[in-house]
Amino acid sequence: MSREEIRGALVQRLGSWNSGQEMAKSLGISRAAVWKQVQLLRAEGYEIDASRRGYRLVSLPDVISTDLINAGLETKFVGRTVIYRPSVTSTNSEAGRIATSAENGTVVVAEVQTAGRGRMERSWHSPKGGIWMSVILKPKIPPALASRVNMASAVAAARALAGLYGLDVRIKWPNDLLVSGKKVCGILTEIGAEIDSLDYAVVGIGINANIDPSRLPEEWGATSISGLLGREVSRTELVQKVLEEMERAYEEVESSFDLVYVAWKRRSATVGQRVRIITRGGEFEGRAEALEADGALVVRRDDGPFERVLAGDCIHLRPIIEKVEE
Numbered sequence: 001m002s003r004e005e006i007r008g009a010l011v012q013r014l015g016s017w018n019s020g021q022e023m024a025k026s027l028g029i030s031r032a033a034v035w036k037q038v039q040l041l042r043a044e045g046y047e048i049d050a051s052r053r054g055y056r057l058v059s060l061p062d063v064i065s066t067d068l069i070n071a072g073l074e075t076k077f078v079g080r081t082v083i084y085r086p087s088v089t090s091t092n093s094e095a096g097r098i099a100t101s102a103e104n105g106t107v108v109v110a111e112v113q114t115a116g117r118g119r120m121e122r123s124w125h126s127p128k129g130g131i132w133m134s135v136i137l138k139p140k141i142p143p144a145l146a147s148r149v150n151m152a153s154a155v156a157a158a159r160a161l162a163g164l165y166g167l168d169v170r171i172k173w174p175n176d177l178l179v180s181g182k183k184v185c186g187i188l189t190e191i192g193a194e195i196d197s198l199d200y201a202v203v204g205i206g207i208n209a210n211i212d213p214s215r216l217p218e219e220w221g222a223t224s225i226s227g228l229l230g231r232e233v234s235r236t237e238l239v240q241k242v243l244e245e246m247e248r249a250y251e252e253v254e255s256s257f258d259l260v261y262v263a264w265k266r267r268s269a270t271v272g273q274r275v276r277i278i279t280r281g282g283e284f285e286g287r288a289e290a291l292e293a294d295g296a297l298v299v300r301r302d303d304g305p306f307e308r309v310l311a312g313d314c315i316h317l318r319p320i321i322e323k324v325e326e
């Protein structure tokens with residue numbers, strides 16, 4: 001336990017000196033015991049200076065932990081409870097199991113997922129280095145408006161990536177995040193509801209953070225943040241930023257949904273594109289014309305009519321380049 005406490009004390013005062021004697025006194029252990037714990041933290045990748053002034057944490061390793069996420073998290077309720085697991089089947093499944101009794105804003109985050117899930121029973125590749133987390137939300141809205149949570153989550157994740165790294169993040173309908181046309185983040189929202197009220201939404205967010213993009217199959221059209229930036233990023237900082245943006249967007253959903261809707265439309269990668277739409281009812285091609293407030297994509301079909309699509313898959317096609325007559 002004392003290693004956790006020493007880590008917590010150093011993380012809170014990152015970059016500042018902490019007297020070994022005072023640490024020992026406040027934890028009720030010997031100075032030699034403090035030294036031993038510092039050695040163990042160094043072995044975990046924490047860069048810690050030691051001098052006569054005591055100990056100073058210089059940099060954090062790229063590990064995810066509850067106390068690292070909590071230190072400096074500027075939210076009121078999202079992420080106030082963080083459940084960290086080194087390995088799970090799926091953070092969405094784990095969160096779904098506890099959702100009814102959990103506090104609004106509880107987060108489940110894992111280092112790896114052994115059976116990560118995409119939409120429509122597809123699988124989601126979740127190796128070490130990414131961010132795989134689920135946020136339990138309990139908005140006071142009817143189930144018919146649940147798509148708003150989905151929109152807000154895509155907007156929040158996009159704002160986080162744009163805000164931290166200056167990336168031009170676009171939302172491919174319904175809610176994949178693309179940078180330079182490649183997918184860096186996928187979102188899977190699952191809900192528990194009665195007929196007239198939403199009990200909870202579990203928002204699963206997967207971000208390819210520090211993952212070598214050459215290890216992602218070509219046909220996925222995917223990349224990672226480290227691949228785009230040419231350097232690794234702090235996953236702790238990214239998790240915190242996503243949680244802060246989730247809280248902001250969630251509050252907008254309850255008070256001024258228009259802000260979310262406008263941001264969602266503004267970042268669209270899909271409107272204006274030629275698309276192939278695949279729904280349970282069949283497939284068609286056309287031009288994506290608009291996004292509506294209920295989350296629907298409006299497509300002008302090649303065979304004539306406009307169609308509102310509420311659920312399904314969307315593939316961006318290459319534009320048809322018409323031949324200019326000589």
Ligand code: BT5
Binds near residue numbers: 119123134183205222
């Ligand atoms: C999604 O599904 O994009 C939603 C992914 C949600 C993942 C998070 S991680 C935390 C939480 N816990 C879970 O179990 N899930 C959520 P979809 O649009 O269906 O995309 C799935 C498809 O993307 C797959 O069929 C692959 O083609 C591709 N894919 C799989 N892993 C990928 C990855 N890491 N990066 C990019 N593409 C991937």
